[in-house]
Amino acid sequence: MSTTLQVEGDNAEEGQTEPPTAALTEKLVRKLWAVGSATLVADVGAGLHRPGSESVFGGHKVAYYGILAGVLPAVAVEMATAFWLRRSDTPRLLAFAKGPLPCAVVVLMVLLAVGGFALTVKQA
Numbered sequence: 001m002s003t004t005l006q007v008e009g010d011n012a013e014e015g016q017t018e019p020p021t022a023a024l025t026e027k028l029v030r031k032l033w034a035v036g037s038a039t040l041v042a043d044v045g046a047g048l049h050r051p052g053s054e055s056v057f058g059g060h061k062v063a064y065y066g067i068l069a070g071v072l073p074a075v076a077v078e079m080a081t082a083f084w085l086r087r088s089d090t091p092r093l094l095a096f097a098k099g100p101l102p103c104a105v106v107v108l109m110v111l112l113a114v115g116g117f118a119l120t121v122k123q124a
Contacts, residue, residue, distance in 0.1 A: 028097055031101055032079070032085070036104060043115075047068045064114065071111050078100050
C-alpha cells in the first residue's frame with residue numbers, strides 16, 4: 001500500500017499547499033472591497049473639488065468631470081462583484097472576479113493622477 005502526497009502551487013518544494021478556495025475567495029472579496037472603497041472615496045472627493053488651474057484639466061472641466069463620472073460604473077462593478085462573490089459558490093463568478101482586481105488598481109491610480117491628490121507640508 002502506497003500513499004502519494006500531491007502538493008499544488010508555487011511552494012511545492014517547501015511542502016506547503018495552497019489555501020482552500022473559501023479562503024482565496026474571502027481574500028479576493030476583501031481586496032476588491034478595499035480597492036473599490038478607496039476608489040469611491042477618491043472619486044467623490046475629487047468630484048467635490050474643482051480641477052486646479054495649473055493642472056492639465058484646468059481649462060477642460062468637462063473632460064475632468066467626465067473621467068470622474070466614468071469611474072463610477074467601474075467602482076459599481078468592483079463592489080457588486082465583491083458583494084455577490086461572498087454570497088455565491090459559483091466557480092464561474094470566482095474566475096470572473098479575478099479580472100476586475102488588477103483593473104481596479106489601475107482605475108484607482110488613474111483617478112489619483114487625474115484628481116491631483118498630493119500631500120502638502122507647511123514649512124515653519
